[in-house]
Amino acid sequence: MSEDRAAEIAENRRLWAIVNERWTDAAAEGMWRRAEMAWGLFTVPEHQLGVLGDVRGLDVLDLACGTGYVAAWLARAGARPVALDFSGEQLATARHLQTRLGPDFPLVQGDAERVPLAGGQFDLVVSEHGAAAWCDPERWLPEVARLLRPGGRLVFLTNSNLSTLCVPAEGGVAQDRLLRGQREVHRVQWPGGGFEFHPSHGEWIRQLRRSGFVVEAMHELYAPAAGLDHPFYEIVSPEWATAWPAEELWVATLEPQR
Template sequence: MAHDAESADAALPFHVQENRRYWDEMAHEWVGGGERAWARDEPDWGIWGVPEHELDLLPADMRGLDAVELGCGTGYVSAWMARRGARVTGIDNSAEQLATARRLAAEHGIDLTLVHGDAEATPFADASFDFAISEYGAAIWCDPERWLPEAHRILRPGGRLVFLGHHPWAQVCAPLDGSPVVQRMERPYFELGRLDWTEATIEPGGVEFNLTVSDWFALFRRVGFAVEDYREPRPDPGDDAEDRFFVTRGWARRFPSEQVWKLRKL
């Protein structure tokens, strides 16, 4: 059995294997945040906790909708959708993250279908879902050339895909050693694509992806998504030195640290 699991892992692309290793190892650090997010009824989003009423990522009424979260982690976005009436499936690459999601679903009495797998190649049938979402899951850890066609395949015609992750500006200004963003360009914007953090000095591990804005548009067109909205969440004023992950509040007040894409399957 263990041998089967190992050979299945070995068949995955390098970044999916590396991100599985990284997230299984990091999962214990995400338990507390997951518990707090599960306890909130009103969603807030991203590293700055921008409230749902400012961003409108979820339909207010999701009754009768089949929804999927791609890279669900501890599952709190899935819980928010289930509380709005959706039938929710969450898929995640990390068994450890899913263990937290399963425990919290049981504790909160919320019925979720939770699947261990790769959001770039899911086990779901064509046209299974009306709504797909990723908050820093597939949105940043999956190869857009692979996960966007997959999201398109499993959505029904007219279905919506919403995702939130790092803004290209933040990654252009992020030093390669993993230290916080600076007001200087550290890598070429036109060479974004794959961001490999396995050699970083600070908290090494993981492979992320991002694209230039024009490349995101080109990919959406090629895959068959129409863009309905694009948002750049901004934190409230506060302590400029406050550091969340690799961004400070002062930086994120001046420059966009996050982006939201809202798409519809054509």
């Protein structure tokens, strides 16, 4: 890993320690207590999208898991999840909620670009607003391919490329016009110091194919007509997100080796 990339990861880790302080116990607990998997800023129920299918008995990695609520949902649905994140503070919150609420599953501290787990042990990798934005796709997608069994699936959620193009350079909420060039947002440093990746659709497909994946679907997620602001992450307003997609939910399958 280059010194520049190591510095970016260290900066992101610092920012997520701050985020964890703001992500109150009540907010994190509310996510853990949800009865059903839901996706994104506007909590679109999994049963409306059906991207995961039946996860009972599957070995699942929740990559860049944050406070671990997705892994908790998967465990209650009958999966065998492992939750991984590079933030010790986020994992501490996850461990606290796991002790209080259950269920029990492994929590691992590690970088999604260099996962400290053996390959070929998962049927499904899920990342909900985690690896896709904060990790270099040239690094984390090959890692997922290594970790999956042949025919395994990757499901990841990230900000829409369009929303990133519409956010002012000084930060804030997406506007109703393009404010950045397409190539500018592949790698973005926000005013607060964080580094993110927002490839174009063509680049996502190229990187997924390069790592051996076949793209099965890409769902564009909008806010409901009566949508409310997300309590933490505000890159789009509900009004913007009813007109344009705020998030993209990608589904891909790892081709069996020939």
